[in-house]
Amino acid sequence: MKVSPPKTLPATVTPRNPSQSPLWLQLLGVGLLPILPQVLVSAFNIWYNITHIYPLLTAAQLAAFLESVKWFNLTVYPIGIAAWVYILSSIFLVCRQLRQVTLDADGTVRRFCILPTLQARPRFHGKLIQARRRSINLPWWSILIIGxxxxxGLPIFILTLLLHPDPLNPQVLIDLPISLLIGTLMSVSQVFLLVELLSERxxxxxxxxxxxxAEQTGIIHLSLLWRGILLLISNGLCPILALLLLSISPYRSQQDALFAMGVAAVSVIFGLSSAWIVSILVREPVEALKTAAIxxxxxHFNQQIRLLRADEFGPLINEFNHMLRELQEKQLIEETFGRHVGRQAALEILQRDAGVGGIEQEVTVMFADLRNFTQRCVDISPQTAIHLLNLFLTAMVTIVEDEHQGMVNKFLGDGFMAIFGVGYPANHGLMAIQAGVKMLHALEDINATLAQDQHLPxxxxxxIHTGPAVVGSIGSPQRLEYTAIGDTVNLASRVESLTKTVGVPLLFTDATAQTLPQDYAKRSLPPQNVKGQPEAIAIFSLPELG
Structure with a gap:
């Protein structure tokens, strides 16, 4: 696994794009649209009462019944409307304070949020919390008021008929409550879903x-399970009961078939409406989570799901976003850390236990050094020297780490030390030699570029040397360095110094040669004495290097 720079991706969101229509018009839509299902169901209740309830009443009972309906409508409905308007207006006032709306010269709506200033006011903060709770609980308020x-009216109407001196047909005590209950259940489910959708939008x-x-307290959300049960009752059970009630009614009307068709039509309309709303409420978070997961x-960790949900999807989205932030932070740490200690070293440190310590393992160590660069710096400016070093090191680090699974462990002025085999134990000797050859070819390309700018090549x-070394974090608990230590490292450094004596740009020891395939072409050179070794060591190069 390599540490890679953070990858960016446009945030996986359903954008918070409120309509550009005026705020009062949006709130008016929230207030009026949910009334449509109630109006439709009320029309069918009135139709049913006229065709099936009225014929069961005497003229005096019908007059008393209609009088009670009139006074009920003149008292209860205004109270319900006033309660609904009060709740919406309290939310509207807070929304208007939160969002100032102006128009550009071209008519584009611009919104300026003044939330930070307003939240500093304790009195407004309380109103804001209250408005948030009411907006989430608004579907419940709607069905409470409508329901x-x-x-x-049911006990009032029944009591009015029971207290009337004329004898009451018992069928009325069955038909009237069932018709009201069915209509209420069908309407409140539609109203709930519609208000929920409009509130979110x-x-x-x-x-x-x-x-x-989802983080708001003092709210009641409808779970997916109970939302399904509500839909089943509204779109399945209620129409069946309505048709059943129609079939068992003792009063048979020529309009029964037409009424049954009307019940079926309303059921289909409500069913399609419910399916559409639920598909939006469920499909959006599922698709957003799916896209983000992929x-x-x-x-790609640089994303956030910005759906605003108060149901089960809310905590799920919050936790998913939290996970993405942690992954992005981890990736940033690995990428930043890797720039200082090397990508592979960063991963090794992060994957192992923190603290001082290391393990002994066989590795191949490479030392690379620019010839006479210190003397060359005397004749050039510091900026030019840094430019040349960066040009050289950028190409070499890419070859070692990105192309040959090595680890540039430390920079040594005008050179560096690299380790092969940490995390990639197989064929690390071959990988080191192939990297060295590629580095020499890359240096030729760099020199071609420098020649164009009149720089000396x-x-x-x-x-290169292969052998056992202790690899790990070395130092103190306050300051650690991830590196390799041991005779293998020292000998690799000595072999690099031999390149000046032998006159060959790449040398490797017999220990490294033994890790190569048997048919790999190599050229044996005379043994050389190096500091710290009791005997001359066998060294090798490659035929193409002369």
Whole structure:
């Protein structure tokens, strides 16, 4: 595994793009659109009462019943409307303070959030928390108001008929409650889903500009399970009960077939509407999570899912975003860390236990050094010297680490030390020699570039040795260095120095030669004495290097 620089990807989001229509118009839509299902169901209730309930009543009972309906509508419905308007207006006032809307010269809507300033005011902060809770609980408020408005009339209407002196047909006590209950259940499910969708689209982007609805306290959310049960009752059970009620009614009407077709049509409309809304509420987070998961698997961590949800998807999205932030931080640490100690070294340090210590293993150590670069720096400016070093080291590090799985362990002025075999134990001797050959070819390309700028060519020597070394974090608990120590490292450095004596740019020892394939072409050179070794060591080069 290599440490790679952070990969960027446009954030996986469903953008918070509230409509560019005026805020009051958006709130008006939130307030009025949910009334449509109630109006439709009420129309069918009235139709059913006229065709099936009224014929079961005497003229006096019908007059008393209609009188009770009139007074009920004149008292209860205004109270429900006032409660609904009060809740929406309290949310609207906070939204208007949070979002200032102006128009550019071309008519483009620009919104300026003044949330940080307003949140500093304790009084407004309390209103903001209240508005957030009400926006999340708004679907519950809607069905509470509508459900109460429908069901409160049931005992009033029944009591009115029971107290009337004329005898009451018992069928009324069955048909009237069932029709009201069926209509109420069908309407509240549609209203709940519609208000939930509108709240997420209109209110959440304003009220939760810098927070998450799922983190809000004092809220009640409808789980996916109960949302499914609600849909089953509304779109399946209620139409069946309505048709069953129609079939067992003792009063047969020529309009029964037409009424049954109407019930079926309303059921289809509500079913399609519910399926569409639920598909939006469920499909969006699922698709966003799927897209983000695929991007994360590909190594793209610079993203966030910005869906605002108060149901089970809210905590799931929050935790997924938290995971992405941690992965991005880890990737940034590895990438930044890798720039200072080497990519492979960074991974080895992060994967092992922290602290001082190392393990002994067989590695191949390479030392590379520019010839006479220190003397050359006397005749050039420091900026030019740094430019030449960066040009050289950039090409060499790429060859060692990216192309041959090595680890540039430390820079040594005008050279460096590299280790092969840490994390990649197989064929590390061959990889080191191939890297050395590629480095010499790359130096020729660098010299061709320098010649165009009238610079003298660079020369370098490469020494390679294979053997056991202790590899790990060495130093003190306050200051550690990941490196390799041992006689193998010292001998590799001595071999690099021999390149000046022998006059060959790349040398490697017999220990490294033994790791090469038997048919690998190599050229034996006379044994050489080096400091620290009791006997002359066998050294090798490559035929193409002269």
């Amino acid at each position: 109460s408005g429908n069901l409160l 209109v209110l959440y982007p304003i009220l939760f500009e810098n927070s998450q609805p 991007a994360t698997a590909a190594g 660079l020369k370098m020597g490469i020494g």
